[in-house]
């Protein structure tokens with residue numbers, strides 16, 4: 149029986165709710181049978197000191213009930229009983245990515261939604277990589293995973309890492325999604341991962357997306373229409389986006405200018421039009437209203453189109469990666485602190501732009517203080533389903 153709701157919002161109740169959510173993501177991966185469930189329940193209430201199921205406030209009680217339901221469903225699916233796979237099935241929430249502990253015992257200040265995984269050892273360098281490194285004036289050897297992890301830990305920032313599968317268009321082998329998942333699993337305190345598929349691989353791409361999310365525990369899909377050579381609103385790719393919508397994962401899609409191929413004959417054959425917000429992202433978002441789309445980068449030379457789409461479509465967001473903040477077009481900076489403050493996300497485009505540099509320059513931008521944590525962390529936490537799992541600053 150839930151207690152009165154009047155205490156919701158008071159420090160103590162908020163603390164308890166967060167403890168629940170926090171507990172939630174930790175315990176889900178450890179419960180194997182009914183005994184574990186009982187044990188978990190006891191330690192949960194033990195941790196809440198004096199709290200019983202009866203005197204929980206209503207919201208916390210609802211949360212607790214949901215947790216129990218999820219645990220039961222997990223037990224059922226483990227014992228081999230059928231559960232439906234429709235998008236609204238509760239058991240759908242039991243995917244590995246939602247079961248693994250994500251937020252550890254530290255306060256995360258920011259989430260970098262856009263970081264490229266260092267090339268898997270043994271794979272040949274991407275054909276376009278050399279040109280990009282030159283364009284971004286990067287000297288020396290590329291970072292390895294250890295160096296990347298060290299960089300993010302030092303600034304209390306989580307990074308969403310991914311590769312790009314553009315094999316059909318470029319002939320380059322992507323870093324496998326399995327490798328992205330392994331890398332994340334080795335550093336869960338600081339990394340999350342998105343899968344990538346080559347849309348031009350058709351049905352195989354749809355299957356690989358499903359496997360990446362439900363099997364490997366990745367949390368989103370990374371696409372690059374220019375490198376992959378496809379128009380996102382071309383109906384032949386609708387099954388891929390319907391699958392992403394069904395899996396309830398965000399799609400992060402390159403938008404605007406691309407550095408790859410610049411100053412080479414024919415721009416390396418890459419066509420910028422694939423990444424134009426209107427009509428391609430706008431139409432896609434209209435046809436898949438349940439699909440969360442993140443337009444990666446200020447979409448120059450179509451900044452106004454990008455702003456219009458993000459303003460008009462609740463399911464479209466913008467990441468500010470790939471541009472050192474001091475060069476981000478003023479119009480977008482103004483909107484990011486104003487009408488689009490809940491639609492804009494921090495992204496660096498690591499390793500091409502260092503998250504350290506990005507965050508330093510972001511401080512200098514003329515953006516209201518209230519909008520900063522939204523852009524740096526909270527908007528991404530919402531998209532990634534991490535709300536309530538952030539450890540509260542005491």
Ligand SMILES: [Zn+2]
Pocket residue numbers: 262264470497
């Ligand atoms: Zn990028």
